[in-house]
Each structure stands twice: as C-alpha cells, then as structure tokens.
Amino acid sequence: MSAADGVLLADWGTTNLRAWRLDRVGKVAARADFALGVARLTPGEAAARFESEVRPALAAQDLPALLCGMIGSTLGWTLAPYVDCPASLESLAEGLSSPAPGVRIVPGLRGPGLIGPDVMRGEETQILGWLAADPARLSGVHTLCLPGTHAKWVRVEEGRLIRFVTAMTGELYDLLGAQSVLRFAGPPGPIDLVAFDAGVAAAADGGALAARLFGLRGLTLNGGLAAEAAPSWLSGLLIGAEIAALQPGFATRTGAAVHLIGATRLCGLYARALAAKDVSCEIADGEEAVLAGLTRIWSAIA
Amino acid sequence: MSAADGVLLADWGTTNLRAWRLDRVGKVAARADFALGVARLTPGEAAARFESEVRPALAAQDLPALLCGMIGSTLGWTLAPYVDCPASLESLAEGLSSPAPGVRIVPGLRGPGLIGPDVMRGEETQILGWLAADPARLSGVHTLCLPGTHAKWVRVEEGRLIRFVTAMTGELYDLLGAQSVLRFAGPPGPIDLVAFDAGVAAAADGGALAARLFGLRGLTLNGGLAAEAAPSWLSGLLIGAEIAALQPGFATRTGAAVHLIGATRLCGLYARALAAKDVSCEIADGEEAVLAGLTRIWSAIA
Numbered sequence: 001m002s003a004a005d006g007v008l009l010a011d012w013g014t015t016n017l018r019a020w021r022l023d024r025v026g027k028v029a030a031r032a033d034f035a036l037g038v039a040r041l042t043p044g045e046a047a048a049r050f051e052s053e054v055r056p057a058l059a060a061q062d063l064p065a066l067l068c069g070m071i072g073s074t075l076g077w078t079l080a081p082y083v084d085c086p087a088s089l090e091s092l093a094e095g096l097s098s099p100a101p102g103v104r105i106v107p108g109l110r111g112p113g114l115i116g117p118d119v120m121r122g123e124e125t126q127i128l129g130w131l132a133a134d135p136a137r138l139s140g141v142h143t144l145c146l147p148g149t150h151a152k153w154v155r156v157e158e159g160r161l162i163r164f165v166t167a168m169t170g171e172l173y174d175l176l177g178a179q180s181v182l183r184f185a186g187p188p189g190p191i192d193l194v195a196f197d198a199g200v201a202a203a204a205d206g207g208a209l210a211a212r213l214f215g216l217r218g219l220t221l222n223g224g225l226a227a228e229a230a231p232s233w234l235s236g237l238l239i240g241a242e243i244a245a246l247q248p249g250f251a252t253r254t255g256a257a258v259h260l261i262g263a264t265r266l267c268g269l270y271a272r273a274l275a276a277k278d279v280s281c282e283i284a285d286g287e288e289a290v291l292a293g294l295t296r297i298w299s300a301i302a
Numbered sequence: 303m304s305a306a307d308g309v310l311l312a313d314w315g316t317t318n319l320r321a322w323r324l325d326r327v328g329k330v331a332a333r334a335d336f337a338l339g340v341a342r343l344t345p346g347e348a349a350a351r352f353e354s355e356v357r358p359a360l361a362a363q364d365l366p367a368l369l370c371g372m373i374g375s376t377l378g379w380t381l382a383p384y385v386d387c388p389a390s391l392e393s394l395a396e397g398l399s400s401p402a403p404g405v406r407i408v409p410g411l412r413g414p415g416l417i418g419p420d421v422m423r424g425e426e427t428q429i430l431g432w433l434a435a436d437p438a439r440l441s442g443v444h445t446l447c448l449p450g451t452h453a454k455w456v457r458v459e460e461g462r463l464i465r466f467v468t469a470m471t472g473e474l475y476d477l478l479g480a481q482s483v484l485r486f487a488g489p490p491g492p493i494d495l496v497a498f499d500a501g502v503a504a505a506a507d508g509g510a511l512a513a514r515l516f517g518l519r520g521l522t523l524n525g526g527l528a529a530e531a532a533p534s535w536l537s538g539l540l541i542g543a544e545i546a547a548l549q550p551g552f553a554t555r556t557g558a559a560v561h562l563i564g565a566t567r568l569c570g571l572y573a574r575a576l577a578a579k580d581v582s583c584e585i586a587d588g589e590e591a592v593l594a595g596l597t598r599i600w601s602a603i604a
Contacts, residue, residue, distance in 0.1 A: 082524070110524060115504045115517040117524040150483070150516060166519075167512040168483065175477050181452070181470065202417045208547035209511040210469040210540065214452060215417040217468075222384070222412060222419040238512065245510035 007302070008060040009294040011287075012071035013122055014039050014149070020291060021058040026299075028291075030058045038069075038076045046077035047100055066298050068106035068290065069122035072097065077105065082119060085111035086160045089128055093300045106297060114165045122290070123152050124161060126261050129292030130284055131159055143250045144259045146286070147239075147266045149174070153246045165249075167242045177231060182216050188231035191269065195229035199236020200273045206244030212237055239273045247279060255280070262286040309604070310362040311596040314373035315424055316341050316451070322593060323360040328601075330593075332360045340371075340378045348379035349402055368600050370408035370592065371424035374399065379407065384421060387413035388462045391430055395602045408599060416467045424592070425454050426463060428563050431594030432586055433461055445552045446561045448588070449541075449568045451476070455548045467551075469544045479533060484518050490533035493571065497531035501538020502575045508546030514539060541575045549581060557582070564588040 006029065010019040015037035021030040034057070036049060055061050072080030078099035083091050087109055095107035108121035123146045130144065131137050138159040146152040149170035155162045177184045202212055216234055219225040225233060247258065258274055258281040260267040267283040274281050308331065312321040317339035323332040336359070338351060357363045374382030380401035385393050389411055397409035410423035425448050432446065433439050440461040448454040451472035457464045479486045504514055518536055521527040527535060549560065560576055560583040562569040569585040576583050 113517060113520050114510065114513050115521075117520040118517070119520055119523060165513050166516040167510070168516045169512050171482055172512055172515075175482060179481070180473055180477060205509065207507065207509040208416065208469070210471050210474055210544055211416050211467050211548060213474075214468040214470045215415060215420070218415050218419040218421055219417075221421060242512055246513060 006060070006063050007298050008055065008058055008063045008065040009291065009298065010054065010065065010067045010071075011069050011122060011125070011290045011294070012067050012076070013037055013069040014075075017054065017071075018287070018290075019054055019058055020294075021060045021063065022295065022298075026295065030060070032057045038071055038073065041075070046071065050077075050103075063102075064302075065103045066096075066106070066294055067103065068125040068294060072105040072108055072121055077103075080105040080107045082110035083107045083124075085109065085164070086157075086162050087124065088160045089131075089296065089300060092124060092128065093297050096297075096301070104301075106294075109161060109164070111161070111163045113163075118164060118166050120150075120152055120164060120166065123154070123261075125293035125297070126286060126289040127154060127156065127161060127293065128296050129289040129294070130259065130261055131156070132292050132296040133284070133289075141252045142259060143247075143252055143256065144261060145247075145250075145270060145281075147260065147262045147270050151242060153250045155250055155252075165246055167246060169238045169242045173235060173238050176213065177234060182213065182230070182234065184231050185227050189228060191235070192229045192232040193272070195225065195232035196236035196269065196272070197276065198225075199233040199238075200240035200276055201236075202233075203237050203240030203244050206241045209241050212241070235269060236273065239269060240276075243270070243273050243277065243279075247274070247277070251279075257282050259284065261289050308362070308365050309600050310357065310360055310365045310367040311593065311600065312356065312367065312369045312373075313371050313424060313427070313592045313596070314369050314378070315339055315371040316377075319356065319373075320589070320592075321356055321360055322596075323362045323365065324597065324600075328597065332362070334359045340373055340375065343377070348373065352379075352405075365404075366604075367405045368398075368408070368596055369405065370427040370596060374407040374410055374423055379405075382407040382409045384412035385409045385426075387411060387466070388459075388464050389426065390462045391433075391598065391602060394426060394430065395599050398599075398603070406603075408596075411463060411466070413463075413465045415465075420466060420468050422452075422454055422466060422468065425456070425563075427595035427599070428588060428591040429456060429458065429463060429595065430598050431591040431596070432561065432563055433458070434594050434598040435586070435591075443554045444561060445549075445554055445558065446563060447549075447552075447572060447583075449562065449564045449572050453544060455552045457552055457554075467548055469548060471540045471544045475537060475540050478515065479536060484515065484532070484536065486533050487529050491530060493537070494531045494534040495574070497527065497534035498538035498571065498574070499578065500527075501535040501540075502542035502578055503538075504535075505539050505542030505546055508543045511543050514543070537571065538575065541571060542578075545572070545575050545579065545581075549576070549579070553581075559584050561586065563591050 080097035382399035385397040
C-alpha cells in the first residue's frame with residue numbers, strides 16, 4: 001500500500017493511545033483505544049507494540065502513520081524536538097520527526113510561559129484541528145483553554161500559536177484526592193454543583209491556594225460540608241483558582257469567549273466557573289479536535 | 303507513685319511520638335522517640351501500645367500522663383473535642399480529655415480560618431510553651447508561624463490565641479516531589495540556596511500556584527535548572543507562596559518580627575524567604591516549645 005491507500009493517525013498520550021485509520025478519501029474507516037500510554041511502556045518497546053498491537057487492530061499494517069502526544073517525549077518512541085512559539089501549521093509540519101520508515105511524530109511546542117519556558121505535547125495538534133474546523137478562526141485573536149491533567153491556556157493570533165501557560169490543575173486534583181489529608185472517602189460520585197460553586201467562590205483571586213486547600217478539611221470536619229461533596233468542592237476550588245489566575249492575562253477583549261477544547265464533562269465545569277466570572281465560552285470536543293489536527297497536518301505533507 | 307513523683311509528657315503526632323519523664327522537681331529525667339505516630343496505629347490500640355511500649359521505655363509505669371497532638375483526633379486514642387478561639391492556657395487546660403485513669407489529652411484548637419473553620423492539634427501546646435518562655439510575650443500582639451506539613455500562621459494577643467490559618471505547604475512538597483510530574487530524581491540533597499531564592503522569587507504574589515508549579519518542569523527541561531536543584535526551587539516556590547499569601551494578613555505593625563517555631567533547618571528557610579520581603583524573624587525550637595507547653599499545662603492542673 002502507499003499513502004494513497006490511507007493513513008493511520010494516533011493521539012498517543014501519557015495514559016492512553018487512540019488511533020484511527022482514514023481511507024483513501026479521508027474518511028474514518030476504523031478507530032480503536034489502547035491502554036498503552038507512554039507511562040506504561042518499558043524503554044524501547046514503543047516500536048514493537050505499535051507494530052504488533054496498534055497496526056493489526058486497525059488493519060493498517062502497511063500504511064503511513066502520523067502520531068502526536070507524549071510519544072514524542074523522552075518517555076516515548078523517539079524525542080521529537082520542540083518547535084518554538086509563535087508556531088503555525090507550517091512550522092509544526094516542518095518539525096515532524098521520523099522514528100521509523102513511514103512513521104512521523106508531531107513535535108511538541110515550547111513557549112515563554114509564566115516564569116520560564118513552558119511546554120506542551122499533543123495540545124498543539126488539537127489546536128490545529130480547532131483552527132481547521134472554521135476558516136474564520138484563522139484570523140483575529142482567540143483565547144483557548146484545554147482543561148485536563150495539565151491544563152493549557154493559549155493565545156492564538158492570525159492562525160498562529162503565540163504563547164501559552166500550563167496549570168497542573170488535574171494532576172493536583174488527582175494527587176490530593178487520592179493521597180493527601182484531603183483524600184476522598186471513596187470514588188467521586190456525580191458532581192454536586194452547589195459544592196462545586198462554593199469551591200469556585202472560595203478560590204477568590206486565585207491566591208493562597210495551599211491555605212484554601214486546607215480549608216476543605218475544616219469545612220468537612222466543622223463546616224457542614226458532607227464528605228461526599230468534598231470532591232466537587234475541591235474541583236471547584238482548583239478550577240476556580242486556575243481561571244482566576246490565568247484567564248485575565250489571556251483575555252482578548254471584553255465579551256470575547258474562551259474556547260474550551262476537551263472532554264465534554266470537564267469543559268462543562270470550566271464553562272460554569274467562567275460564567276460565574278461573566279466570561280462566556282464555546283466548547284469543542286477534544287477527540288474531534290485532535291483527529292482534525294492530525295488530518296490537517298497529514299494533508300499538508302501527504 | 304503519685305503526681306508528686308513526676309509526670310510523663312508526650313507529643314504524639316501523625317508520624318512520631320516523643321515523650322519525656324519529668325522528675326518531682328520538674329527536671330527532664332528521661333526522653334525517648336517512637337516511630338508510633340497515630341497514622342501507624344490500628345484502631346483501638348493506642349492504649350495498649352502506650353502502656354506496653356511508651357511507659358516502660360521511660361520508666362514511667364505509674365505516673366500521670368499528659369499528651370498533645372493527633373492522639374486527640376479520631377485517628378488517635380480518644381476524641382479530645384476542640385476548644386474555640388480565642389483560647390488561653392486556662393481554656394485549653396479546662397478542655398483536657400481523659401481517655402483512661404491518670405491520662406489526659408490536650409484539646410485541639412478551632413478558629414475562624416481563611417474560608418471556614420480551621421483546626422490544629424499540637425501546635426497550640428507549642429504556642430503555650432513559647433508564651434511561657436518569656437513573660438513579655440504575654441502582653442501585646444504577636445505573629446507566629448509554625449512551619450511543617452501543615453504550616454500554621456497564628457495571631458496571639460495578650461497571651462491568647464486569637465485566630466490562625468493553615469497552609470498545607472509541607473504536604474504539597476512531599477506529594478509533588480514523590481509522585482507528580484515534578485517528582486525528584488532521587489532524595490533531595492543539601493539545600494541549593496540559589497535555586498531556593500529563585501523559587502521564592504517565582505512565587506511573586508502567591509497567586510497562580512498550579513501554573514507556577516508546572517513552571518518547574520519547563521525550567522528543568524529547557525530553562526537551565528539542574529535536576530538536583532529542583533527540590534530546592536520547589537521548596538522556595540511553596541514557602542514563598544505561603545508567605546506572600548498569608549504574612550501580610552498576619553502582620554501586626556511595620557518592623558514587627560515573625561516568631562518562627564519549629565525545626566531549625568526549616569525555620570531557617572522561612573527566615574530567608576521572609577528576609578527577601580524585608581520581614582525579620584526570631585526562631586524558637588519546636589521541641590523545646592512543645593515540652594515547655596506540656597510542662598506549663600501540667601503545672602496549671604497538678
């Protein structure tokens with residue numbers, strides 16, 4: 001087969017791998033998820049497991065492949081060197097690495113950050129997909145937020161990724177809920193919106209986080225917050241603190257929406273916390289965005 | 303034996319137990335440490351281990367005992383109900399619980415906190431000890447800071463504990479260094495003061511902590527910070543953020559010192575971070591303070 005027969009695209013992250021086979025006209029012909037994130041790989045086994053597990057599952061043994069995400073880090077297949085901000089479809093496509101014949105990896109992105117260089121791997125591809133979904137997005141100035149383990153706030157201008165800042169909001173939630181004095185009594189249930197809103201309100205200006213976090217202990221011991229509501233309150237506090245600290249610096253103009261890209265449920269919580277600050281937003285699905293981004297890069301080089 | 307023969311005093315915390323036997327004139331006749339913190343106790347075994355391990359090691363089988371710390375929590379021997387701020391030697395002594403004949407436990411302290419009720423167990427005894435060490439401390443207004451896993455900032459007025467706020471600075475340092483994307487490559491070595499100072503400076507106004515934390519990853523990947531210096535930078539960032547967020551609200555008047563009570567090395571780092579903000583401080587040893595506090599409470603009730 002050749003490139004004209006289709007392509008294997010994959011978002012290969014820290015915990016999961018999601019892959020698609022596109023047919024010769026660019027239509028999704030197969031899709032599969034694998035619990036094969038780079039954190040689960042032993043050193044040097046990425047190539048073998050890609051060949052023996054991913055390609056067969058998608059009936060894509062001989063197709064060219066384009067991968068993005070942490071697979072391009074030192075933990076992954078090969079180090080795909082960072083491209084610097086400001087970055088574009090063109091500079092990211094030029095920065096592709098090839099760890100094996102017919103396999104290409106999207107570079108990560110490096111930018112000035114808040115207190116030093118900041119980095120992303122995978123989100124740059126989602127952003128290219130978001131840009132590709134509507135030609136109007138290629139002009140003007142936009143604020144994007146990609147919630148998650150390492151949430152990204154990104155400034156896009158005239159189709160280029162100008163700067164970004166990462167907040168480890170999701171990782172703090174997971175760590176604190178699992179192992180700290182604030183650890184949850186059991187798996188979090190459905191979100192309690194009253195507790196979530198109270199957490200957002202407690203975040204105030206985004207400061208004194210280490211003290212506001214301990215406030216949760218006082219609230220559950222003596223403040224009338226039910227233990228089952230603690231995960232929702234913690235989520236609200238951390239998301240509220242992130243928004244209070246970062247949204248103002250990324251705001252483009254009064255009334256401009258924040259474009260949220262990610263999982264629907266998490267984006268919904270960010271939208272709620274943003275609404276509490278009178279900031280509107282639009283939500284784009286993260287899986288659709290990464291597939292669109294990989295497709296866009298592929299079409300630029302194929 | 304009776305109370306006139308001496309007393310067994312103990313600071314029984316989450317991870318360790320430190321005990322002293324005072325003789326009949328109040329002099330320390332024995333001292334011992336035990337890796338027997340309440341986190342290591344199975345439910346209900348505090349009494350038996352106290353009798354079988356602690357009392358014999360101090361040759362204090364029949365002496366009255368006074369304990370403080372997490373042993374008074376639901377994880378410990380018995381729940382010693384909180385005393386509320388404002389609190390004094392008298393109200394804390396009146397609030398003693400007795401889980402067994404001849405054994406008394408100092409109550410914890412509850413105050414208004416930053417966003418709801420805040421709590422401490424053990425630090426109130428250190429503060430009574432600090433007050434007892436110098437009669438001049440019983441008048442006027444003082445700002446105290448007790449660094450640690452759950453650092454406390456405390457306002458003392460006319461010998462009474464008025465209000466306090468807890469920051470989980472030490473616990474965040476331990477969690478992030480052990481298990482997050484920022485985890486250390488190995489055990490932290492000696493403090494790197496240049497990296498510590500850079501972390502303090504990066505804390506700025508105490509805001510955007512989740513983003514500034516991720517900044518450490520960028521600094522080590524692309525910003526020229528050596529991996530061995532990362533623990534010192536993280537310590538500086540977290541201590542700096544705590545001080546930036548809490549010290550202003552506890553300042554009494556221009557030029558007034560912060561009284562640090564705790565382990566010498568950690569207090570030294572707080573003193574350095576405070577000096578960077580032109581705040582002076584005085585350091586008191588935490589072990590001496592808790593022994594003096596237990597002694598003071600005992601002399602009030604014996």
